[in-house]
Structure formats: C-alpha cells, structure tokens
Amino acid sequence: MENGNVSKIQEAILRNDELFDALAELYKVFGDGTRVRILCALTQSEMNVSEISAFLDITQSAVSHQLRVLKTSSLVKSKRKGKTMIYSLADEHVRAIIERRSSNTRHAVSKSDRSQSRAISERINSNARYAVRDGDGSQTRATIE
Numbered sequence: 128m129e130n131g132n133v134s135k136i137q138e139a140i141l142r143n144d145e146l147f148d149a150l151a152e153l154y155k156v157f158g159d160g161t162r163v164r165i166l167c168a169l170t171q172s173e174m175n176v177s178e179i180s181a182f183l184d185i186t187q188s189a190v191s192h193q194l195r196v197l198k199t200s201s202l203v204k205s206k207r208k209g210k211t212m213i214y215s216l217a218d219e220h221v222r223a224i225i226e227r228r229s230s231n232t233r234h235a236v237s238k239s240d241r242s243q244s245r246a247i248s249e250r251i252n253s254n255a256r257y258a259v260r261d262g263d264g265s266q267t268r269a270t271i272e
Contacts, residue, residue, distance in 0.1 A: 156200045161185065162193045166202065166216065166225050173215040175208075 140147070156162060161183075168174060168182050176194065180187045194214055197203035202221050205212045216222050 153200065156196060156202065161189060162197055165190065165193055165197065169203065169214060169216050170222055170225050173213050175211045175213055
C-alpha cells in the first residue's frame with residue numbers, strides 16, 4: 128500500500144474515533160445473550176417486565192437489570208401505562224439490526240448444519256427456557272425443553 132493511502136486511512140480512522148468507540152460499546156451490549164433475547168422478544172410486541180420475565184423464563188430482577196443497560200444504550204424505550212412501565216424497541220433501526228443479525232445467524236448455521244438449525248428454530252419458536260445467570264453469577268434456570 129502506498130504511503131499516501133496509509134496516511135488517508137489513518138486520518139479517516141482518527142476523525143471517526145468517537146464513532147468507533149460508540150460502535151464498540153454497541154457490540155458489548157449485544158454480547159450478552161439475555162439482552163439479545165429481550166430485544167428479540169420486543170421485536171414481537173411491547174411488553175412490561177413481568178411479561179418479558181414470563182416469556183423468557185428469567186427473573187424480573189434480571190430483566191430489569193438488562194433493560195436498564197438497553198435503555199442506557201438507547202436500544203429500548205419505555206412509557207408509563209398507569210403504574211406499569213411498557214418497554215419497546217427504541218426505533219426501527221434497532222428492529223432492523225436484530226432481524227438482520229438473526230437472518231445472518233440462521234443462514235450461517237444452516238450452511239453448517241441444516242438439521243441443527245431446524246432444532247434451534249423449533250426451540251426458539253416454542254418459548255424454550257434458557258440458562259440465565261443473575262448479576263451475582265448464580266444460575267436462575269437451566270432447562271431447554
């Protein structure tokens with residue numbers, strides 16, 4: 128690569144340093160399976176903490192903790208309905224990220240093992256229970272039906 132091209136690339140990276148840091152933070156948020164499952168659930172419908180907890184079969188405390196992280200990252204928004212907070216995806220960009228990643232993941236899995244992909248999809252579609260760790264590291268539930 129020519130020295131002039133290297134300088135242009137370095138300059139472009141330095142100009143976008145804050146953008147890269149923000150992107151890295153976003154990937155950290157997506158690095159937690161519970162948060163991803165909550166986001167996937169919210170692609171289906173607005174829900175309160177109790178509904179998300181029941182849907183994903185994890186404690187309300189774990190859901191609340193993860194929702195705080197998702198709100199801080201501007202991926203989820205909330206509105207009050209009486210005494211209840213209702214959570215939804217922040218906007219259509221979040222929905223697009225989740226749907227795109229889900230599609231790419233299913234494609235990658237199906238290329239490596241189609242039968243495993245079907246089994247995973249069936250488990251997800253039947254509200255499978257997942258192993259979840261609380262903030263203190265203790266396991267809450269660990270069954271997959």
